[in-house]
Amino acid sequence: MRLRALLDTDALGLRLLGGEEELDRTVRGVMTTDLRDPSRYLSGGELVLTGLAWHREPADSERFVRILTAAGVAGLAAGEAELGSVPEDLMVACARHRLPLFSVVEDVSFASITEHVVRQVSSERAGDLAAVVDRHRRLMSAGPAGGGPEVVLDLLGSDLDLRAWVLSATGRQIAGSALAGQGPALPAALRARLAGEHLAAVRAGRRWPHRVTAGAGTTYSLFPVGGGGRETPREGHEVRQTVLSEWLLVVEADAGDWPEERLDLLQGVTQLIAVERDRRDAARTVRRRLAQEVLELVQASAPPAEIAARLRVAAPVLLPGLGTAPHWQVVVARVEWSGTEVAGGPVAQALLEEILVDPTAPGPEPSDRIAVAHTGDEAVALVPLPALAGDAPDAEPAVRADALLAAVREPLAHGLADDGRLTIGVSAAVLSAEGLRGAVEEARHARRVAAARPGSVCAAGHQELASHVLLLPFVPDDVRRAFTARLLDPLREYDRRHRAELVPTLEAFLAADGSWTRCATRLHLHVNTLRYRVGRIEQLTGRDLSRLEDKLDFFLALRLG
Numbered sequence: 001m002r003l004r005a006l007l008d009t010d011a012l013g014l015r016l017l018g019g020e021e022e023l024d025r026t027v028r029g030v031m032t033t034d035l036r037d038p039s040r041y042l043s044g045g046e047l048v049l050t051g052l053a054w055h056r057e058p059a060d061s062e063r064f065v066r067i068l069t070a071a072g073v074a075g076l077a078a079g080e081a082e083l084g085s086v087p088e089d090l091m092v093a094c095a096r097h098r099l100p101l102f103s104v105v106e107d108v109s110f111a112s113i114t115e116h117v118v119r120q121v122s123s124e125r126a127g128d129l130a131a132v133v134d135r136h137r138r139l140m141s142a143g144p145a146g147g148g149p150e151v152v153l154d155l156l157g158s159d160l161d162l163r164a165w166v167l168s169a170t171g172r173q174i175a176g177s178a179l180a181g182q183g184p185a186l187p188a189a190l191r192a193r194l195a196g197e198h199l200a201a202v203r204a205g206r207r208w209p210h211r212v213t214a215g216a217g218t219t220y221s222l223f224p225v226g227g228g229g230r231e232t233p234r235e236g237h238e239v240r241q242t243v244l245s246e247w248l249l250v251v252e253a254d255a256g257d258w259p260e261e262r263l264d265l266l267q268g269v270t271q272l273i274a275v276e277r278d279r280r281d282a283a284r285t286v287r288r289r290l291a292q293e294v295l296e297l298v299q300a301s302a303p304p305a306e307i308a309a310r311l312r313v314a315a316p317v318l319l320p321g322l323g324t325a326p327h328w329q330v331v332v333a334r335v336e337w338s339g340t341e342v343a344g345g346p347v348a349q350a351l352l353e354e355i356l357v358d359p360t361a362p363g364p365e366p367s368d369r370i371a372v373a374h375t376g377d378e379a380v381a382l383v384p385l386p387a388l389a390g391d392a393p394d395a396e397p398a399v400r401a402d403a404l405l406a407a408v409r410e411p412l413a414h415g416l417a418d419d420g421r422l423t424i425g426v427s428a429a430v431l432s433a434e435g436l437r438g439a440v441e442e443a444r445h446a447r448r449v450a451a452a453r454p455g456s457v458c459a460a461g462h463q464e465l466a467s468h469v470l471l472l473p474f475v476p477d478d479v480r481r482a483f484t485a486r487l488l489d490p491l492r493e494y495d496r497r498h499r500a501e502l503v504p505t506l507e508a509f510l511a512a513d514g515s516w517t518r519c520a521t522r523l524h525l526h527v528n529t530l531r532y533r534v535g536r537i538e539q540l541t542g543r544d545l546s547r548l549e550d551k552l553d554f555f556l557a558l559r560l561g
Contacts (some may be wrong), residue, residue, distance in 0.1 A: 001028060003075050003100055005120070006047070012116060012323045013108030014077060017091055019100030026072040030117040032110050036060070037067055044072035047117060049110045051079045058089035065093040070527055075100035149273045153177035156251070156269065159264075163252040166225065168354050169244050169415060170408045175273075180252075190214055192410045198222045198248045199415035202239060209255045209263070221255035222248050224291060225270045225277060233350035242344045243415045244335070244422075245350035247277055284370075290314040291371035291382050298437045299375075308433035314371065315384065329399050329435060330427040331356065331381040332443040334451070338471065348379035351422070355408050356399065357382055385429055401426040401446070401461035409457045416432060416456045423451040424459035487557040490540040502540075502559075505533045509545065510555055 004023040016023075031038070034053035042048075048068060054060060057516055064474030068076060076099055078086045086103045104113065149166050151530040155180030156162040166175040171191035174230035186194075201210040209221040227248035249270050255263065281483050294314065297307050311328070350522065352372045372381040385398050404424060412422060413439040425447025427439040442462050445481055450460040491502045505523065509530075520530045534545055543550040 003047070004503040006113075006117070007102070009116065011108075011518060012113050013105035014102045015105070017086060017101045017103055018095050020073070021096065022075075022100045025100065027074045027117060030114045032114065036064065039071050042071035042073060046071075046073045047113075048073050049060060049079070049104070049113060051081065051110075052087070052090075055087060055090070058466055059085070061087060061093040062096075063088040065090070065097050065099055066100060068521075069097040069099055073099070075102065075411065077102040077104050077113070079104045079106070081106050104348070138151070149175040149276050150177070150270055152272050153180070165250045167191055167195055167248050167250055169195055169199060169246055169248075169351075169353055169411060172354070172357065173410050176194050194220060194222060195248065195411035196414040198224070199243060199411055200417075202243050202246075203417045203460040205239075209266070211252075211254060218252065219254040221251045221253055223251070224272050225249055225273050231364055233514050234443060238340075238342055240337055240340060240420065241347060242350075243334035244347055245272065245354060247275065255394070281350075286317060287371040290317060290382070291373040294371075294382060294436075295373040295375065295380050295440070298440055301437070303430070304434040306438075307436055309497055311433055311436075314382075327385045327428045327429050328439065329383040329385055330436070330439040331383060331399055331404075332425045332440070332447045333379045333381070334377055334423050334447060335379075335416075336377060336421045336423075340419070345374035345379055348422075348455050351412075352379050352381045354495075355404060356383060378444075380413060380443075398429075399426055401450075401459040401464075405457065406505070409455075413456050420456065421451075422457045423447050424457065425450055426461040428462040460473060469470040484557045484560045487541055487543075487553060491537060494536070494540060500533065501538070502537050506537055506554060507558060509534060510551060510558070514545065514551065 002023065003025050006012060007016055007023065026045060027100065031041060031046045032049040034039075034051050037055045038048070048292065051390045054064060067077070076094060078090065078101070080086065086101070089244070091101060093099075101274060104110070113181055139140070153164045153175055154177050156164045157177040161179070162177070163180040163183060164174055164177045165180055168174055171188070171194065173186065173191060193214065197212045198210055201208070201222070209223050211219055211221050213219045240369075249266070251266070255266070257437075270415050270428075290310075294307065294310050297310060331352060333348040335348040335351065337344065349372045353370050356370050356372075370383065371380060372379055374380070383399055401424060404426070416422060425443040425445065427443040427446070430436055430439045446460040446462055446464065449464060450458040453460075488503065491506065494500055495502050502558070505519075507520045508523050512522060516527050516530060521532065538544055543553070545551060545554070
């Protein structure tokens, strides 16, 4: 807006004292100050409002106006309440530096002027940005030359001074504006919380934008990328088909009192970002087909040579530029919904493609290294690995179940709500096509172990597939309770009455492989005291801790209990 427009608004109570030839200056903001030197808070284009508390002598006016002029402000408006009128020396200084000067009548507050300027500037800038966004949408629709989501986020930063980020449903940062990059990065815990709050709001069907206050009172507004209208979810859309894989736009601002024009602009921005999301999803088609072909060969028990040949074809696509077949790891995931016909396989496929992204991987897109197939309600990912050191079979794999679980459990639990469940199994690394079938089965076994655990998001790795872990989850609950009670209840009751610590002693004795010396040292006991406690355990339970069978029963009971 122009200074002239402010002068033409009678309700603002502005009277021009000088600088009529400069009234076409553009006003980009407003600032109220009584500091003698406000330069650190000025960026140019502001209308400065002052009550003149800084004015003590005529020389103060020259210093103050020179500072404003150097900062590139649009104009100065002085209140009359402090001194009764605007000093003559201030008018002279403004005329010398060609700075437009206004007086503000006493019965008009600076807050009223500020609100009017901010409202007008925001609306005009939003309108200009909307036109830019529309042009950029056409560019992005035409092909990759239009740029990615960072470009449109930079428009929000440069034109509306909004820090903004695009996050995945798991809280991974996909893009951020240049303005967002100038401040502290969003911590991983905050990104996970924002994603979780967004998923919870989507599942509840709440009207967007969703607002979250975090940290030191900072408010973030969350917008679904490519979502429908603000009042209701998209008509005919089953939210459980996409809730775990959609992106969200995070804006560091409270959009609760934004005008409709700005909300419409942000909706247009999300639709523009959705173009890029859809393009990335389409680019996965080849990798998905390769993974499906390999999975079908494995499940059909094809000869290892045939599987190896298919992997050699897949390697250049999955590892562009390397040209050699890597080692592989398999991850299996299942998404299950209660009371719905939504197929879990495609949902799990899109979700694995997201959570297996390695943001540190080189290449045009980290997702270029992920191939995920699905069959029924299950998704199977082939994760290529670099050559392992010395081809050691016990080398550390790239994907670990505990790390996956820690990264996605909080946000995805909100998206799954009380009617969904995600279970993940991770295999060890395999060094050849001969081991791929075993890796798929190992990952499936690990997923079944994860499924036996409580919680809406569970994962298990190949390291957990010891015999007792494979066995225990599939024992019926009533049998497990009876078995545990028969062995441990006598010890627990004795401990309750005598504080004898028999159960901790039993745990330490088994952990020390039955070594009296190591166990006594660990418990800080004399060996004779330890022998007394073990004898009491055997007496109360009728078991013999020198027998392997009885040691195993106690071990299982402690794990079950």
